Amino acid sequence: QVQLVESGGGLVKPGGSLRLSCAASGFTFSDYYMSWIRQAPGKGLEWVSYISSSGSTIYYADSVKGRFTISRDNAKNSLYLQMNSLRAEDTAVYYCAREADLGGVIVAFDPWGQGTLVTVSS
């Protein structure tokens, strides 16, 4: 079955760096665009970044632009998020999510991984 498993979260000091990974299985990873979406503790959802199936097209939310870098390795069925210059407000559960199989009707996210918690604190 389709599965996304994030890893790499943890406690980091302000200004520090962290690299998140998302291992995909159960589908042809190279056929789908992928996104990172985060959720601060007790808060709502915020889309963070997008990468096309080939990796040639990348977008970021303004809140992380210039600090975060999304990438993928289709040979390893893996998605990554390099996070630099981390701030307290980046504290959140980070989810990787696949584009939903909707025949191009609309952009939606499904499925999602279980998430990995990033805590930025001194």
Added chain:
Amino acid sequence: DIQMTQSPSSLSASVGDRVTITCRASQSISSYLNWYQQKPGKAPKLLIYAASSLQSGVPSRFSGSGSGTDFTLTISSLQPEDFATYYCQQSYSTLRYTFGQGTKLEIK
């Protein structure tokens, strides 16, 4: 960015009740609206896409309607497993996707 506002922020209801959650966009988004369900400690799950289409595997008691700026998610007869937080999300603004703040549905 397009702002998405859900109401109410929280709602108490009983098993068997009919429940409606509203989502309003700050500008017209046509039918580019999705709904997700999130249970505590779990990832969100897509329920409804394109305002009114039921995602595969989702029970038919869930339905969505609306277009333009005003949208609704309706659960026709609440089941115990439906108590969760629900989010709307707009896909009109390409790569400026935004979510509502969520509606927490609790047992009365």
